[in-house]
Amino acid sequence: MSETAREDIANMDGPAALPRSSGELVFHDTWEQRVFAIAVSLCEQGHYPWDAFRERLIAEIDAAHEDPWHPDPGAPGYYEHWLAALEKVLAETGLAPPANTR
């Protein structure tokens, strides 16, 4: 596992950009940190390229019809899209069956 942040992950641009406050990552809840860490760890282990996850993430954000600069307060937040993208990538790669806990 690499000991430094990967630029293609840390510096994502556009709608997928990581929420930051003066550079520091912002997480509201512990589960957001977990979903971030799981998605990045599996990528670093080579289970999927980062672009594959990023495209999934952007697709989830697009599907929510959310403009990141004018968000709908009733729509899911940024890391909910990470979670949805992770669940789909896990199912596609066969690493895990679709979650049944909803």
Place this chain on the structure above:
Amino acid sequence: MSEHHEHDHAGAHAHGHGAPRNPYLDKRRNGEETAVLEARVKAIEAMLVDKGLVSTAALDRMVEIYEHDLGPMNGARVVAKAWTDPAYKARLLEDATAAIRELGFGGLQGEHLVVVENTPTVHNVVVCTLCSCYPWPVLGLPPSWYKEAPYRSRVVIDPRGVLAEFGTTLGDEVEVRVWDSSAEMRYLVLPERPAGSEGLAEDALAALVTRDAMIGVTRLPAVA
């Protein structure tokens, strides 16, 4: 999906310097929604731990890396290119936001970047007097002293005194300019190219550039 709650945080955060924020930051969920999301994530984590694909410690470490390890080398590469490529330097001083994007450094979330050049007669230093606005796409995370009240208040009142505490003594012929960062404007200092670095290539030059020199609290020493 259950109903989402949104508390009005606009008042709490609207102090000018913090904005523009990524609006995702202001989203909040109620306890019930959070519990459902936690359960989904726990299910994934438990299964991956069972399969030996992740460990809880490794996941904690991963979060730490991304929260803290965002180095200043992007800015150093910008500076080294400006030293070696006069046309790039001209573009950088004209429109730094566009010029750093040329090098592939995005990540600015609505802020404009301005590069200010040190010369033998002008020394620039950057502060954020109200909070901790910082040109993070090129400098990484701010050092703790940058965020603390003594630096933020004193560098404006007594810049020469503060610079001296960083070991930077400037002659009377040098004008000191203090740049106060804001929501819209983030500043990066282009340090003077060190004496003795004439023969060095761009990569070697980038290795000479320090974070503190790009904030403007130090000057780069001559190359031995």
